[in-house]
Amino acid sequence: MSERITRDDVVHVARLARLQLSEAEIDRFTEQLGDVLDHAEDVESLDVGDIPPTAHPLPLVNVTRPDELVESLDRFELLAQAPFAEDGHFRVPPVLGEQP
């Protein structure tokens, strides 16, 4: 098994990603993510010097539009797609009192 990433790393990352993994999934992902990261060794070990990063293939600047009122999607039509909505709002279980 690869040592690139540990079981504890996988458990930590799953918590960040809001996923609950079974013990078998943790084992499998530890190995498989290790394989991918092993392959990425060619990128990780590269001496890239001062090369600037490219996050996006187009040389884009901010795109703006005139500040004019235009028709938008209907609020109640959108809310109708929510699992739970009430009084024109999305409804969720309690947020306060959660562990961070």
Place this chain on the structure above:
Amino acid sequence: MSAIETARAVRAGERSAVEVLEEHLARIDAREAEIHAFNLVTEESARVQAEAVDATVAAGGDPGPLAGATVALKDNMCTRGIPTTCSSKILEGWIPPYDATVVTKLAAAGAVFVGKTNLDEFAMGSSTENSAFGATHNPLDVSRVPGGSSGGSAASVAAGFAALGIGSDTGGSVRQPAAFCGVVGMKPTYGAVSRYGLIAFGSSLDQIGPFAADVADAAALFDLIAGHDPRDTTSIVDFVPSAGAVLDQGVDGLRVGVVRELSGGPGSVEGISPDVIARTNAAVEALAAAGAEVEEVSVPSATLGLSAYYLVAPAEASSNLARYDGVRFGLRVDGATTGEMNTATRTAGFGEEVKRRIMLGTYALSAGYYDAFYGKALKVRTMMLNDFASVYDKVDVLITPTAPTTAFPMGERSQDPMTMYVNDVCTIPSNLVGHPGISVPFGVGDDGMPVGVQVLAPATHDALTFRVGAVLEAAANAGGES
């Protein structure tokens, strides 16, 4: 009959769009059970669309340039009032309140949508085996995969379920299934086609592209869907598609580069099959015979593409897929708190490959690893842009195989992610740099399955890929592929 010829006949009143549709529906009836190209066949709305086209013609009007042409739409593009699933359980029950721009454009052109096609969940995969609704089979040999992630659209065109297909290509997801199913598939320049209404996977890589049975139909479809859209801020403002106009210009005097790193020869990445190399070499010879000047060129960073992609794409995916939290649309699994509800929903709703990519992307972006992985991968993108810029000083287009192998047997690679990812080695570079690429069928491999040859061109030179593709197609049809 090609889509162009169908549209001509329908506009001239020589054929009815309803009759054209019924022929396609009959083929779907006959073979869909063994192929499973669709998540949903939209038979009723298709009949309404076809009847409207015929009514327009009967009234002396023009229903548009694609009148009566049937289209299979990948199920990660929004269709108002029609479920859009991304082949994921997490979008269960969701019905988009708006149409994607490609859908609006095709409808206005008189096209008839026969259905929403299967894909690897959220377009993550190369075989269309990772679908919550079951795998799609290759119409040419149902024991093999159709490629992916747009496998349903590619299979639809190959099986004659639709004349045209629409897919999305983040790392090869149009071109590779096109190659596996023996049809034409093209990834436009990033920003050439609006992504409005395309459900996001890797936002700096995703691009919608056409499938068709031949290059001329693919070019006509591209010309129709491309162009600026104010609703997509990454769409190129002054892009004017012109592929159909240049198809007969040939390649006389055109400078063609063979990419050493993706050639299968010395200095190449490993794993490209000898039969695929042989067909690619034959394609290069066909271009030379048609008057092109051929030389070998080097894109050194192409060997780093796979690693860079499998850091960048999962990183973008982990961010994009954070929106599936059980609050605004689709599935919700109850929990005592919002956090528990979020986790329960995502755990139940996402399939294994999607979870794997979210995990990989979250890791690559997490504190302590960002610079080593994601940050470095972004610098590799710059190296690739520079390498391609130098190569395009010397040549006009590049030739590579589309995929390292022909369509592989179902189940062969689904247990080992890395062997699946290697499929994308030849297609990934153009996504990382935003350049266009086309896959054109060029003969068959040792197993009798089609081989696709890829033509790459600089950004915004999309028409050139079709022009060279047309020459390859003519050579293949003339028997020059062997």
